[in-house]
Amino acid sequence: MTVIEVKNLAKRYGETVAVRDVSFSVERGEIFGILGPNGAGKTTTxxxxxxxxxxxSGSITILDGSAGDPALRTRVGVQLQEGELQDKLTVREALELYSTFYPDPADWRKLVDDLGLTPKLKTRYGKLSGGQKQRLSIALALLGNPEIAILDELTTGLDPQARRDTWDLISGIRDRGVTLLLVTHFMEEAERLCDRIAVIDKGEVVALDTPAGLVQRAGDEQRIRFRPSLPFADELLTGLPEVKELRRQGERVEIIGSGNLLHAVISVLARDGIVAAELTLEQASLDDAFVNLTRGE
Amino acid sequence: MTVFLKLLRTEMKISLRDPLYAFFTLLFPVLLIAILGNVPTMQEAPPELGGLRVIDLYAGLALGLAIGIIGLQGLPAVLATYRERGILRRLATTPVRPGLLLGAQLTMNLITVLISAVLVYTVANLAFDVPIPESPLLFLLAVLLNCSGAFAIGLLLAAVAPSGKTANAIGTFLFFPLMFFAGLWAPRELMPEVLQRIGDFTPLAAGQDMMTDALLGHSPELISITVLLGYLVICGAAAVKFFRWE
Structure with missing residues (x-):
């Protein structure tokens, strides 16, 4: 079931085109990522x-309404960039206040516990660290028990540990049946969390696929590097159908190829009693896919 | 309604946590009266004052001071900061409209003025025999209109100022001349004619006139009411027109 449907969205600010033509749809229960370089139009979208x-121009349908319907505000939770709170408001007061905004609020005690904010309940917003503010912001977005949560750059400014904790939390939210729309420019985050990703560049969707699907588009070229224990002739390996190219750098060998490259190479070497030391395998990553997709002309 | 009351309570708590705000709006006006009341010349009643002593006028001026600080400095700085820091924007994503927070801020400031009024007049009356207004209702109306003039200007500042700091700077810049015309440094009644006439058209002076009239039990001058309502309507409308939520 589709819960968000964006069709031919366009938005300009004066002369600047922020979003040229964006279409995608999000299914219930999935984590949908919007990935793109800075200024691509993610936040505007x-x-x-x-x-x-x-x-x-364009249309946005959310659940059974269209974007901006007042009824949606109780069903969609939003965490924005640059949405702060009053400095002198404590975490607890903020949660209690925002709870009164919703007809059926979640138990904020449980939420802050999941987010590790319980020790900070009496702390004023102005005294929180960036990561704590971010986590409070996520708590507020989830306070109304939303069916859909929109989280914009949720781990920006978090340290690596806090980022991983937040990822676990996001997976937990999805398990509760909440559909998540995630904006990010972190490859690792998109790869770890998202079921599907729309890559936006210069105001347009340039690719829409699963993380694995996007990686595949970047080609399945692989690179193997190793130091052979015994010398061998190039022909030993270049004859293999999986091997495209063999390069030597000093005593190190680099092999570029595709398919079941690693298995093919190791089998041949083993047959001749050659050990591949210091072996590394490099595969195309979402990073490569992203760079390919959003490379300037 | 419960949401509004909760917002109001929260805004009240937050503002009282700002020691400067609490001091200048609640304590400073009372302190001013307590100090001025002990100055012997304040007990004099120059004939221009129509039977009032200087201290009687200063009770109103102390309250006008609170109204000026709140309306011209506090309110615009707070609201512009709420916009600048995305507090209104965050609220816009919830079922609550950000306008409700503005309403809570205005109500909170009005309540602060009323508390300040009770404090000032209680001390002024008990310690220095400043009369309780002959027409309490007219006096309340005068306080409300005085607030509406100053608050409307504050709202307009909040609407056009790019940041909380700028809003506060412009507010402070307006505060001193407006308080001057209201008579903080020398009572209006003792000013040269030309300064009095200019003062007629400034909000805090018009508010001060209305409060003085109510103190004496006189009906308010038409010009005072017109000027204050004028500020309310013109600045209020401009604020609504120019206000940006983000």
Whole structure:
């Protein structure tokens, strides 16, 4: 079941085109990522979906309404970049206040516990660290028990440990049946969390696929590097169908190829009693896919 | 309604956590009266004051001071900061409209003025025999209109200022001349004619006139009411027109 459907969204600010033509749909229960370089139009896209901006053209359907419908505000939780709180408000007060906004709020005690914020309940917002503010922001977005949560750059500014904790939390939220729309520019985050990813560049969707699907588009070229224990002739390996190229750098060998490259190479070497020491295998990553997809002309 | 009350309570708590705000709006006006009341010349009643002593006027001026600080400095700085830091924007994603927070801020400031009024007049009356206003209702109306003039200007500042700091700077810049015309440094009644006439058209002076009239039990001057309502309507409308939520 489709819960968010964006069709031919376009938005410009004066002369600047922020979003040229963006279409995608999000299914219930999935974690959908919007990935793109800075200034690609990610934030404008989610702001339109959150009903904070009116698109110049195109349509956005969310659940059974259209973006901006007041009824959606109880069903969609939003965590934005640059949405702060009053410095002198404590964490607890913020949660209690925001709980009164929703007809059926979640238990904030449970939420802050999951987010590791319980020791900070009496702390004022202004005294929280960046990561703590971010986690409070996520808690507030989930406070209304939303069916959909939109999280914009949720781990920006977090240290690596806090980032991993947040990822675990996000997976936990999905397990509760919440559909998640995630904006990010972290490859690792998108790869770890998202079921599907829309790559946006210069205001357009340049690819929409699963993380694995995107990686495949970058080609399945692989590189093996190793130091052979015994010298061998190039022909030993270049004859293999999986091997495209063999290079030597001093005593190190680099082999570029595809398919079941590693298995093919190791089998031949083993047959001749050659040990491949210091072996590394490099495969195309989402990083490569991303760079390929968003490379400037 | 419960959401509004919760917002109001929260705003009140937050503002009282700002020691400067609490001091200048609640304590400073009372302190001013307590100090001025002990200055012998304050007990004099120059004929221009129509039977009032200087200290009687200063009770109103102390309250006007609180209104000026709140309306011209506190309110615009807080609201511009709420916009600047995305507090209104965050609220816009919830079922609550950000306008409700503005409403809570205005109400909170109005309540602060009323508390300040009770404090000032209680001390002024008990310690220095400043009369309780002959027409309490007219006096309340005068306080409300005085607030509406200053708050409307504050809202307009919040609407056009790019940041909380700028809003506060412009507010402070306006505060001193407006308080001057209201008579903080020398009562209006003792000013040269030309300064009095200019003062007629400034909000805190018009508010001060209304409060003085109510203190004496006189009906308010038409010009005071017109000027204050004028500020309310013109600045209020401009604020609504120019206000940016982010």
């Amino acid at each position: 989610v702001e339109c979906i959150a009903g904070l901006r009116t698109p110049d």
